[in-house]
Amino acid sequence: MANKNRPDGTGETGRGNQHDAEIRDDDLERRRRELEASLATRLPNRLEGKDAKPVTGYGQALKLSSEFIAGIVVGVGLGWFLDRVAGTSPWGLIIGVMLGFGAAILNVLRSAGVVAEFGQGGKPREPKE
Amino acid sequence: MAADKVDPIHQFHIIKLIPIKIGSYDVSFTNSALFMVATVIVAAAFLYLTTSSRSLVPGRLQSVSEMAYEFVGNMLRDAAGTQGMRFFPLVFSLFMFVLVANLLGLIPYFFTITSHIIVTFGLAILVIGTVIVYGFMKHGLGFLKLFVPHGVPIYLMPLVVAIEVISFVSRPVSLSVRLFANMLAGHITLKVFSGFVVSLSALGAVGIAGSVLPLAMAVALTALELLVAFLQAYVFAVLTCMYLNDALHPSH
Numbered sequence: 001m002a003n004k005n006r007p008d009g010t011g012e013t014g015r016g017n018q019h020d021a022e023i024r025d026d027d028l029e030r031r032r033r034e035l036e037a038s039l040a041t042r043l044p045n046r047l048e049g050k051d052a053k054p055v056t057g058y059g060q061a062l063k064l065s066s067e068f069i070a071g072i073v074v075g076v077g078l079g080w081f082l083d084r085v086a087g088t089s090p091w092g093l094i095i096g097v098m099l100g101f102g103a104a105i106l107n108v109l110r111s112a113g114v115v116a117e118f119g120q121g122g123k124p125r126e127p128k129e
Numbered sequence: 130m131a132a133d134k135v136d137p138i139h140q141f142h143i144i145k146l147i148p149i150k151i152g153s154y155d156v157s158f159t160n161s162a163l164f165m166v167a168t169v170i171v172a173a174a175f176l177y178l179t180t181s182s183r184s185l186v187p188g189r190l191q192s193v194s195e196m197a198y199e200f201v202g203n204m205l206r207d208a209a210g211t212q213g214m215r216f217f218p219l220v221f222s223l224f225m226f227v228l229v230a231n232l233l234g235l236i237p238y239f240f241t242i243t244s245h246i247i248v249t250f251g252l253a254i255l256v257i258g259t260v261i262v263y264g265f266m267k268h269g270l271g272f273l274k275l276f277v278p279h280g281v282p283i284y285l286m287p288l289v290v291a292i293e294v295i296s297f298v299s300r301p302v303s304l305s306v307r308l309f310a311n312m313l314a315g316h317i318t319l320k321v322f323s324g325f326v327v328s329l330s331a332l333g334a335v336g337i338a339g340s341v342l343p344l345a346m347a348v349a350l351t352a353l354e355l356l357v358a359f360l361q362a363y364v365f366a367v368l369t370c371m372y373l374n375d376a377l378h379p380s381h
Binding site for chain 1: 185288291292293295296298299300302303306307310311314357360364
């Protein structure tokens with residue numbers, strides 16, 4: 001580090017000459033690391049904030065409704081499929097609707113961040129550092 | 130002239146460009162397929178051409194490519210840890226494909242492939258298929274612990290597991306519905322407001338004066354759609370990262 005940034009021997013000070021001087025690789029590397037470190041203190045908050053609350057109410061509405069619809073569609077689909085295969089009509093459909101409704105509510109609550117994520121005990125999703 | 134009403138759905142019609150039939154399957158080359166090819170070519174050409182100079186201090190376009198790379202890289206590292214970086218090619222390809230497809234769709238007369246649910250569902254199935262295959266490969270049957278929350282009484286277990294399984298299966302559905310619904314709704318709104326401009330200006334001078342309002346709205350909506358195009362690609366990639374995280378660490 002020291003030998004790469006040695007003075008040029010002209011005895012001049014100030015910005016003028018420094019500006020022309022070739023920018024050393026390790027100097028650049030150091031500056032890049034510093035920049036990344038200072039950026040890293042802000043970046044997770046920004047990303048997490050975007051993830052937790054979408055920018056528009058419209059986006060939030062589409063997000064939650066798609067979760068809800070998906071849960072019910074899959075529940076009904078599975079129930080209907082079981083009925084077709086096992087010939088238990090209409091019980092598969094009835095139970096499928098109910099379970100699907102439960103899964104849909106779970107999806108919505110999860111996506112709103114008030115219920116634990118998959119496989120994470122009783123605590124809601126924690127912000128990633 | 131008055132007969133051709135503005136049809137906001139018309140833009141989503143699939144047109145067979147080159148009819149191909151293999152056996153009883155219709156595998157025609159459609160306008161959707163054409164724009165998928167165009168999306169891949171545009172994304173690949175952009176990344177290739179902008180990074181081919183590989184200068185240390187990037188130019189404007191090179192820095193766009195690098196930003197995209199670091200954006201997805203950081204997203205994946207935040208959500209799934211450094212182990213998740215092995216999925217970087219998948220996530221980056223998905224992100225670029227969805228982003229470029231959404232952006233291409235904004236150009237007038239271009240077809241928006243992500244406004245068809247079968248396309249987005251195909252992408253979502255790819256993601257969830259990766260999660261399931263990799264999860265079982267890495268953890269074996271331990272992957273099934275994903276469906277068993279801690280601390281649930283044993284007599285509630287069948288019900289809870291059933292609901293968790295349905296919730297898991299509904300993920301690709303909601304992933305695809307979200308992208309599809311956003312693009313479809315946005316493009317229909319845009320078309321309807323643009324249609325008002327046409328039908329109002331047919332009413333003479335007063336109509337032309339009045340058509341300024343929907344025109345302004347269409348301009349504003351185009352800006353909003355640009356944001357939505359990026360945001361939905363981002364959301365798709367973030368959710369992909371979160372699902373891959375489940376495959377890597379089924380029980381934290």
